[in-house]
């Protein structure tokens with residue numbers, strides 16, 4: 689049985705979808721404290737209420753726009769202050785858009801990279817500072833199957849940004865290894881969340897015959913956060929129903 693007893697976490701993008709599902713699974717597996725963050729404060733508070741109702745764990749919520757370095761610094765410092773340590777950082781915040789290359793202008797490109805790569809990097813950098821002082825920790829970043837395939841329904845800035853997350857994770861894993869900071873990626877295929885509601889993907893094209901759920905991704909995020917993954921760093925777990933095979 690996986691347990692996150694005596695561990696604390698910061699989960700970004702926790703207002704819904706994969707982030708909320710992961711946070712709920714962490715709470716169900718006895719995590720001792722969690723800070724949830726998202727730019728959408730109302731939905732974030734609702735997600736925290738839902739976790740408290742179903743597991744009894746009261747999470748602290750902090751609204752933040754992770755594209756800003758200053759906000760990332762304040763957020764991680766606050767999460768570490770809340771518990772006196774920070775064992776797990778799960779980076780789920782991200783944006784994508786359905787469309788073609790002609791839908792990408794400079795603002796769209798910057799928005800995607802600032803949200804998916806820049807913000808994630810600064811959260812990781814700040815977490816490194818805390819984790820190094822306490823003697824270790826674990827970071828999990830959400831990439832995407834699109835990073836490898838080039839994507840199918842989204843504008844091309846999105847898969848490129850997720851490829852950057854895959855590489856950044858490896859760079860950070862190298863930097864963190866001697867400090868016992870493990871850094872890994874989870875790469876989902878198509879998962880039913882708000883992000884993908886307009887995508888209209890046919891489940892029959894997935895080898896396992898269905899679109900994934902937030903809980904499918906949360907299982908991988910739970911394993912990587914647990915002590916069962918203590919010898920795993922710089923790795924990527926694919927959660928895609930087998931679409932990487934076709």
Ligand SMILES: NC(=O)c1ccc[n+]([C@@H]2O[C@H](COP(=O)([O-])OP(=O)(O)OC[C@H]3O[C@@H](n4cnc5c(N)ncnc54)[C@H](O)[C@@H]3O)[C@@H](O)[C@H]2O)c1
Pocket residue numbers: 700701702703704705706707725726727728752753754755779780781782783784803807830831832833875876877878879880881882883884
């Ligand atoms: N749903 C999928 O099929 C799928 C597939 C592969 C990868 N992913 C990745 O998984 C992660 C979670 O996706 P999801 O499907 O749950 O999407 P979602 O839209 O339901 O959740 C993403 C959350 O990130 C938050 N967010 C976005 N930009 C932010 C910012 N600058 N600051 C703070 N919060 C911000 C949003 O408000 C939202 O609540 C994303 O990184 C996404 O790219 C999703």
